[in-house]
Amino acid sequence: MPDFDPDQSLYPFTSRWVTLGDGTRMHYVDEGTGPVLLLLHGNPAWSFLYRNIILGLRGHFRCIAPDLPGFGLSQARAGFGYTAKEQADVIVDFVDQLGLKGIGVMMQDWGGPIGLHLTQTRPQSVERLIIGNTFGWPLKRRGPRVFSSIMGGMAGRMGAKHFNGVLLWFFRMGVTKPLRKEVWDMYQAPFKQRKKRAPTHIFPKQLTEADEFLQRVEEGLSAISNRPALILWGDKDFAFNGDERGRFETAFPYHLSITLKGAGHFIQEDAPDAINKAVLDWYGYSE
Template sequence: MNIEFTPDPLLYPFTSRWFDSSRGRVHYIDEGPAGFAGPPLLLFHGNPTWSFLYRHIVVALRDRFRCIAPDYLGFGLSERPSGFGYTIDEHARVMGEFVDHLGLDGYLTMGQDWGGPISMAVAVARAQRVRGVVLGNTWFWPTDVLTTKIFSRVMSSPPMQRAILRRNYFVERMIPLGTAKPPSAAVMAHYRGVQPNPEARLGVAKMPKELLAARTLLDRLSHEVPATLGAKPALFVWGMKDFAFRPGPSLPRMRAAFPDHVLVELPEAKHFIQEDAPDEIAAAIIERFG
């Protein structure tokens, strides 16, 4: 299934590009200085978002970084292929193909929400090609917070799965709840427009289940990330009012995994930090890696 949605060029002023992976057609943007002279910055989104989430950050950084933002299969403008399971492991394998296809070397990787585990799974397999790590409001270890386990089980229940698939619950409720200021109607239309029907929302519905189902992968990452990436320079940009990834339980583990880190607190930002504090995030990336 392909998505028939045309972003507003005033909100999403980028050229759409496409990569034919082994599992389906991936949409992405690749914006930067002439000849892609800047260091590559690979931007991984979470649920239920897509590369549109990074629009302000890309505009702020594309004069000095090569900003690359893909949509996972089942998200954004990417294909919804039959036979794809939408597991985190599958997403990571496709994104690994994508990185290899572009031949990225010396790249910075940024992940938020599920973009954290996915970006780290890609990076640990290519550690020698990773220049630095940016993480915000995310994790890469097995879920051990009771509220998160409850959230996964509730969202995986038949009534909530129906709400996600039929009523687009994750877009309609979780994005407004996860932002400090409710997004405009035009912005919501861009999150809504790429999830037009239940078939298009299968990937969104799957991710809450993966909080528990992906335990094997997350357990592996909890060991491999510090071992293979822990010496890399890291930047943490953290929305301090996030209800999902509170700084208290999350940041100590991040600090321990990446001793050479800088933490930038975003005091008013909630879960979707790219919507709430894009200028602060862009400035922090320039300060740390520019």
């Protein structure tokens, strides 16, 4: 059973569940009609991150936002390790189970490698990419490697367990506009119980431990380079800077690149209106 009830004044969506082949019980929302937008979150968020995107776009799109296992309301199978590769394979199974086609994938944070893996694995199903403040290759810069060793090591593990430290740090550093209390409460809700917090420090650890998976994602970029890409980049991100953006612009020559001025890592929180306008314009819905 779910551990919490989303605040319907902020997240006015019908919750849906699907049981995947490995036993994972995935929670997702499915709102609107039209071209499919698959909205992939990263760490330590859940589909709540996309609430304003869904509200702004469901009049033109079928917006599908799943919670990764261990996040939000999804329930991982027994023995699930919460690694990047496992999470990516779950999303492939999720798309297969729902029979999704003609997908535009929006990806941010760990949603990037996961969404790119989906595109490489099911190229017949994904038509467009919406890329925001993410990556698709092993991170070799010293900053991410040090961050991984701290947040993914003993300090991060103990901090996450005892005071939800990873969540607190990410959302203090990752937004430029302070979160209202009721919004902050919803981000904390999945991790109120200490036993639920492990996934939040596993993803930072994966920044170094998932190098093999990330290398395969990088090697597969050329095979999907013909996809139209909308690159939306917050210019105040603590994690990903212009280097990652430039690599995506090179990897996807058929791109439109837009700067979200003043937006931090969680662009969905800092710039939802600009994102919605960019997506509508890019799909040709502008008035």
